[in-house]
Amino acid sequence: MTEAGERFLFAIRGNLESLQEAIADVSADRGEPCGILKVSMSPTFGLTYILPLLPGFVARYPQIRPEWIFENRQVDLIAEGYDAAIGGGFELTPGVIARTLAPAHLIAVASPSYMHDRTPPADPAGLSAFDGIVMRSMRTGRIRHWQMRNAAGEEIAGGPREKIVLNDPAAMCRAAVLGLGVALIAKPDALPCLESGELVRLIPQWYADAGPISLYYPSHSLLPAKTRVFVNFLTEEFRAQKLSARFAGSLG
Known part of the structure; x- marks a missing residue:
């Protein structure tokens, strides 16, 4: 690397991850969300409430290839390469955020x-x-x-x-x-x-x-399109089906 190149790298190092994500997002998506969507969820909850949503999701986003893992454990989203996880009681690690579903x-x-x-x-x-x-x-x-x-x-x-x-x-x-x-x-x-x-x-x-049932995903400053649309789709479906109210034990 030349001296000029080293100065350039030093100047952008704080935003390098965001820049790489932006380039990958634009290059891969070409305006439409695409790619493998790797999601972890518990077998019972996933089969009963999440898997039935899959036909609607793939119909809306045909370029996304779901890879859903049914398992009873807390995964390390970043280290294990997951785009998202659904469950409860996860310990939030650095770089991961949670969005409450129910x-x-x-x-x-x-x-x-x-x-x-x-x-x-x-x-x-x-x-x-x-x-x-x-x-x-x-x-x-x-x-x-x-x-x-x-x-x-x-x-x-x-x-x-x-x-x-x-x-x-x-x-x-x-x-x-x-x-x-x-x-x-x-x-x-x-x-x-x-x-x-x-x-x-x-x-x-x-x-x-x-505690809550939450949707967990990496807190990238620029979330990949495939993950962003999945987060929005899932929260919309939970709202439309009133699952939060149905899951509330306080309602008798």
Whole structure:
């Protein structure tokens, strides 16, 4: 590199990443979003709520090739080359931002057969009288205990006694459908079974707040067109389908 070239590189070094992104965006897109869109999401949530949106997305953006990975883990977006991730409870690392899609509220559920000859609990403390289907965190190795709240702002610690320990929300939901006990699971995971009558909600005015379900993506100053349109498309669909309200445990 010549001396003049070194001076030029020094002068633009602070904006070099943005410049490279801008060149790549214009060169690759030619006015239309295109390229591989690599997205991570949990299997249950992704299959139930995100995958059904794919036909509409590819019809609108035919030059984008979705590469969607269904996995129960927090990915490193930048190091692993992901364009986005969907989930809850992610620790925000430098260079990543989160856009809230909906609440992640946990509710108490059981099958009608399990509750057939049992008196429903009056509040979260009453859940301790029931067999519990609980989850052990793969990250911490611990079983999490929840503080439940209602719309009036009251809070009570409570949950069923530990009887069956699983490590997957879908497995917990299925175990509850099989009549094995009471589970505290995210309302999006329970919703199809609640609507079909396979599960019933206990203490419907109470829920535990596990934080938001968010869309995570790198905080580039100039977001690639393929990622930008995906972010906009997903937030529009969540709004149109009123998924935030449907997932809110506070609404009973």
